[in-house]
Amino acid sequence: MNKKINKNSEAVGEHPVITADIGGTSLRVALVSQDGTILHRYQGETSAVEGPRVVTERLFAGIEAVLEESRLLPDGLQAISIAFAGIIDMDRGIVTGAPHLPGWENVPLKEPVEKRFSVPVFVLNDADAAAIGEYRYGAGKGLSNIILLTLGTGIGGGIIHDGKLFTGSAVSAAEFGHMIVKDDGPACTCGRNGCLETLASGTAIAAEAKLRIAGGEKSVLTGMTGGRTEDITAEMVHRAALDGDSLAEAVIERAAYYLGIGILNLVAVFNPEMVIIGGSVAEMGELLFGPARAMVMEKSFKAMVKDLKIVTARLGNDAGLVGAAACAFETAIR
């Protein structure tokens, strides 16, 4: 496919899109076809600490790398669609704030990319993009009302309601990690206490293990880190729990309890058909979800959970890349 063929083609709607997924650590770019297939990909570092100007240049470099690899010129694209780890003003394509990317306060992203590549540009929240991805191509395919809950360093989420991304007014909604579920709970990066993120995220799981060990409890985690317990990660806690370490098991049980409360709250206010759990912590699988699911089924209003499914995400890290593509391809979703 090259510029000329694209220009003469009548099937403009069949052009692929370039999508990007910009997080606090990595910046990924892909060429995605209409059916959600990733044709080419690029991965680089976000270099978030260097601020918006450098991150934007890295995005340009990633887009150009994918264009070159796929032998496309920008006008062979239907659009560029960017999933970004921040609070997004979708109408204007502006990042209004980003907890893990310093300097992104009211920074236009749509405008510079449109200027550079002269194609339509969409910007959306990364968890929203992942929700669209799972809804369109993943675990939620065929349903209309789903919620994606992403458990990683933090907790995010996205809502599909009646087959459409739920965005709230002006900026993205679905900040599930910042529901307060324990008003006297741990301090959150957002300035409040007891946000779900402080109790059920990967960070929270690691922190709770460190706290218990500092309090004198025994665990194989001490040996696993060679005594440097400050290096404990959620992934280590998972491995220790699989090995039968009782501290690790208790820590994951606690996270599962708060995850259960978070899902209970989401079910009470949204009443979805399916709750999909993604993010790196989702790899703990049934160890984490089993108790959370049982709690939700037991403690919800029966009518609300009769047909509810709580499942793991299917697309892994690619949910955001393909979801951003669906957002560009289908007006009905956004």
Add this chain to the structure above:
Amino acid sequence: MNKKINKNSEAVGEHPVITADIGGTSLRVALVSQDGTILHRYQGETSAVEGPRVVTERLFAGIEAVLEESRLLPDGLQAISIAFAGIIDMDRGIVTGAPHLPGWENVPLKEPVEKRFSVPVFVLNDADAAAIGEYRYGAGKGLSNIILLTLGTGIGGGIIHDGKLFTGSAVSAAEFGHMIVKDDGPACTCGRNGCLETLASGTAIAAEAKLRIAGGEKSVLTGMTGGRTEDITAEMVHRAALDGDSLAEAVIERAAYYLGIGILNLVAVFNPEMVIIGGSVAEMGELLFGPARAMVMEKSFKAMVKDLKIVTARLGNDAGLVGAAACAFETAIR
């Protein structure tokens, strides 16, 4: 207006609707015109304890009373639209459950009313109806994304998103009273602990005052009830606080704090343009809302509250009656 005129009229869309608002205590019926004006009304007791059959008969009696007073035959109506204090399967017009009305578990309501009066019948949750009412004719007029939070014996709510009632899958959503905000909080009627309803409802306000007095604290409430502190109501606590009673002030301050948390959570997940607070407890006005609003504005993500308004409901008890009417008149809302 009579049957004959209606039958010959071409402006079928201009027929009024009969709406009902069925709560745990009272059953109200009204004839409502297209512009949301209540033309006639009827009020009776629900007699909830007598079960669904008797309540349905009381509804029939109420509808017939309004028909008679307005000199209409059923086919002079565009529809009958019923707001009901329960979890509603709107598609099928079934009450799937109702915490304050015994026996209403999977009870059809649309079908018997349609059979009796031979007009289209809609059934919706009472707080959803109130949200539609405030959106269409009240405080939220002209906006697209609003949340109604009703504070009374319990806490309920309704969501309007993009000018449409947000219903979730199958049954009504927006059970805001059952968001857990303090996981080790008081036991809730729903079987969980620390639901918002146990901390910021009228019942919670009265219970907290009783608890403090039982614990030996002094208050004018003891005198107001002639020592029968079990008779304390939220309304009395309000009056005592207005008189400067420090226990009553502290109790309302505590409720305002949890109300603030509830609104913070709703803003984080829905990002609405406006939060409207209704229900009997809303009559406490700024005493309750002032601190809650300040907390929400201070502790939310800035982009989410830049244009947010937190206001009191405007239509009082009539919100459900006129909202149910709008639900019947306008397909776009439901």
